[in-house]
Amino acid sequence: xxxxxxxxxxxxxxxVRVVCRANAEYMSPSGKVPFIHVGNQVVSELGPIVQFVKxxxxxxxxxxxxxxxxxxxxxxxxxxxxxxxxxxYLQWCDDVTVEEITHPRYGSPYxxxxxxxxxxxxxxxIRRKMKAIGWAGKSLEQVLEDVDQCCQALSQRLGTxxxxxxxHPTELDALVFGHLFTILxxxxxxxxxxxxxxxxxxxxxxxxxxEQQYFEGxxxxxxxxxxxxxxxxxxxx
Amino acid sequence: xxxxxxxxxxxxxxxAKILNFLRKxxxxxxxxxxxxxxxxxxxxIALLEEKLLPALLHTFWVEAENYCSVTKPxxxxxxxxPLSLYLPGRMSREALNRILLTRGGPPLYSLTExxxxxxxxxxECLNLLSKRLGTSQFFFGNTPSTLDAFVxxxxxxxxxxxxxxxxxxxxxxxxxxxxxxxxxILSFYFRLGVSGHSPAGQDSxxxxxxxxxxxVNKESNLIEKMDDNLRKSPxxxxxxxxxxxxxxxxxxxxxxxxxxx
Numbered sequence: 001x002x003x004x005x006x007x008x009x010x011x012x013x014x015x016v017r018v019v020c021r022a023n024a025e026y027m028s029p030s031g032k033v034p035f036i037h038v039g040n041q042v043v044s045e046l047g048p049i050v051q052f053v054k055x056x057x058x059x060x061x062x063x064x065x066x067x068x069x070x071x072x073x074x075x076x077x078x079x080x081x082x083x084x085x086x087x088x089y090l091q092w093c094d095d096v097t098v099e100e101i102t103h104p105r106y107g108s109p110y111x112x113x114x115x116x117x118x119x120x121x122x123x124x125x126i127r128r129k130m131k132a133i134g135w136a137g138k139s140l141e142q143v144l145e146d147v148d149q150c151c152q153a154l155s156q157r158l159g160t161x162x163x164x165x166x167x168h169p170t171e172l173d174a175l176v177f178g179h180l181f182t183i184l185x186x187x188x189x190x191x192x193x194x195x196x197x198x199x200x201x202x203x204x205x206x207x208x209x210x211e212q213q214y215f216e217g218x219x220x221x222x223x224x225x226x227x228x229x230x231x232x233x234x235x236x237x
Numbered sequence: 238x239x240x241x242x243x244x245x246x247x248x249x250x251x252x253a254k255i256l257n258f259l260r261k262x263x264x265x266x267x268x269x270x271x272x273x274x275x276x277x278x279x280x281x282i283a284l285l286e287e288k289l290l291p292a293l294l295h296t297f298w299v300e301a302e303n304y305c306s307v308t309k310p311x312x313x314x315x316x317x318x319p320l321s322l323y324l325p326g327r328m329s330r331e332a333l334n335r336i337l338l339t340r341g342g343p344p345l346y347s348l349t350e351x352x353x354x355x356x357x358x359x360x361e362c363l364n365l366l367s368k369r370l371g372t373s374q375f376f377f378g379n380t381p382s383t384l385d386a387f388v389x390x391x392x393x394x395x396x397x398x399x400x401x402x403x404x405x406x407x408x409x410x411x412x413x414x415x416x417x418x419x420x421x422i423l424s425f426y427f428r429l430g431v432s433g434h435s436p437a438g439q440d441s442x443x444x445x446x447x448x449x450x451x452x453v454n455k456e457s458n459l460i461e462k463m464d465d466n467l468r469k470s471p472x473x474x475x476x477x478x479x480x481x482x483x484x485x486x487x488x489x490x491x492x493x494x495x496x497x498x
Contacts, residue, residue, distance in 0.1 A: 070365040074280035081283040132335040153276035 004178025005036070005049060010214040011060055011169045012053060050171060060170045068165060072172045075157065075164070079172075082150035083179045085135060086143050086193075092126040094140055096189050140192075148196045155200040162209065169210070176203075177210045256383070266382045274377050278384040281369070281376075284362060285391050291336050292359030292405055293395060295352060298332035302401045360408050367412040374421065381422070389422045397423075 002018065009016045016036075028035040028042070036043050036052075043052045053059070061069060091102045106122060107115025130136045135143075154176060163169045164176070183197050184207065197203060241248060242255045249258050259265070267275060297308050312328070313321040341351050366388060375381045376388065395406055396419045409415060 066368045067371070070369045071277065071280070073365060074277070074284040077287045078280040078283035081287055129338045132331075132338040149279065153279045156272040156276040157280075159273070 002178075003181055004175050007177050007210060007214055008050070008060070008171060008174035009036075009053070011174055014053070060168070060174075061165075063168065064165060064170070072165065072170055075154070075172050076175055078150060078153065079175050079179055082146050083183075085130075085133070086147045086150075087179070087183070088126055089130060089135055089138070089143050090140075090188065090193060092123050093130055093136070098123065100189055101187070144192055144196055147193060148199070151197055151200050151203060155203050158202055158206060160202065163206075173206075173210065177207055180207050181211070266386065269380065270377055270382055274382075278382065281366075281384055282387050284365070285387060288358045288362035289391055291340055291355040293391060294332040294336060295355060296395065296400065296402070296405055298329045299336065300400075300402050304329055307398060307400055356405060359405055363405075363409055363412055363415065367415050370414050370418060372414065375418075385418075385422070389419060393419050393423065 006016055006018060036049055038052075041052075043049050050059075061072060064072060090097055092098060102123075103116070103119045106119040109115075110118060127136065138146075158164055163173045165172070180197055180203060183193055184204075188194075240252065240255065241250045242258065244258070244262075247258070249255050267278065270278070296303055298304055309325045309329075312325045316324050336351065336355065337348075340355055341348075370376060373379075375385045377384070392409065392415060396409055396416060400406060
């Protein structure tokens with residue numbers, strides 16, 4: 001998710017510096033990361049950040065007509081609905097991944113027993129949400145099927161264009177890039193999720209294009225976080 | 238669990254599985270769509286579920302006046318006793334749970350704030366649907382597809398059910414193309430004839446009736462012509478009385494038989 005915001009801000013040509021903090025969730029006004037800190041204002045979450053940037057005179061979707069804006073918002077919901085939920089499912093509902101990767105990573109800034117307590121609490125919270133939306137009963141295969149269906153839809157929509165709305169990137173491009181890049185570069189217990197995305201060559205090309213255009217150039221100027229540097233290395237492999 | 242499809246010996250629940258089953262039986266409303274239109278379908282369905290569904294759930298199941306005066310009695314009347322005492326309440330609690338888990342949380346701290354946000358989102362979603370539909374009859378041209386069915390499924394109850402608290406319904410009624418869309422589908426696919434058949438069944442009954450009428454007309458025209466020929470031809474002596482008596486005795490209830498050549 002952090003990558004989506006970084007991509008979005010860089011597409012708007014706004015300079016951005018990424019900093020990692022253990023208590024980030026507590027600093028955020030909504031409890032959710034990431035958030036941006038501009039002057040003496042702190043804004044978190046997708047909708048408010050886009051509004052904030054728009055109020056300052058920067059927007060990526062001004063050139064779209066009404067029907068295209070409707071389409072863009074629909075696709076953004078598809079990505080949130082399918083990809084984000086699938087990522088959360090894999091991180092918090094797949095027992096193997098939870099034990100080997102999520103618990104250690106989430107609890108790493110804290111000493112024992114706080115690390116275990118906080119990560120169990122988060123897991124319980126996510127599982128409740130999954131149950132409410134009907135994902136708790138899904139098997140891993142079904143979740144991967146959903147991811148595949150979503151990627152197929154995105155691939156068909158993108159076609160051979162450079163961006164989803166032809167020549168210029170929009171919030172949708174930033175969002176799709178953020179999620180796909182994370183899926184492609186995050187180490188999990190198995191490669192199945194990654195492989196689903198790799199089936200679609202135009203999506204891979206899309207990610208590389210955005211990475212080269214918006215992240216390589218900026219690397220030299222700003223101090224990028226360790227995550228994006230190591231992530232960059234693995235995608236260009 | 239509803240909805241449930243029962244086909245011969247097979248029982249299927251959950252919308253996605255029902256759609257898969259129908260596709261395997263070669264019923265597919267999206268056959269004519271392009272790949273991009275298929276992708277758009279998924280995207281718009283996601284939009285409906287994320288932005289419109291919470292407010293719909295709220296209007297039907299959480300808004301106290303609506304729930305107590307309309308939804309609860311309606312559902313309870315269709316569910317067998319004693320489940321009718323328990324299930325509506327459970328569905329209401331599940332709806333509230335879903336709304337709070339998916340849309341609640343900071344910076345929205347009270348139910349009122351969550352409600353305000355979900356209604357704002359729902360109104361925006363309705364506006365987006367209206368812009369997308371424009372002046373077309375259906376979302377992808379002149380024939381309906383899965384997306385039309387989904388949108389109808391979400392909008393029609395909101396449009397037609399008489400609620401005491403109606404803010405979302407009022408907003409929908411200000412979007413004439415969406416209202417027209419619902420009315421069209423209701424009249425094409427849900428109109429019940431006098432016999433209770435669906436219009437598709439009624440059409441085939443009408444067609445058969447028409448064919449039968451044409452056949453009877455042809456026959457009666459033929460009989461009239463034969464009658465004419467008979468009058469014009471030389472007169473034959475009348476038949477013996479005994480034969481007539483037998484014919485009359487045998488066919489009392491039937492209409493008088495004509496003398497055929």
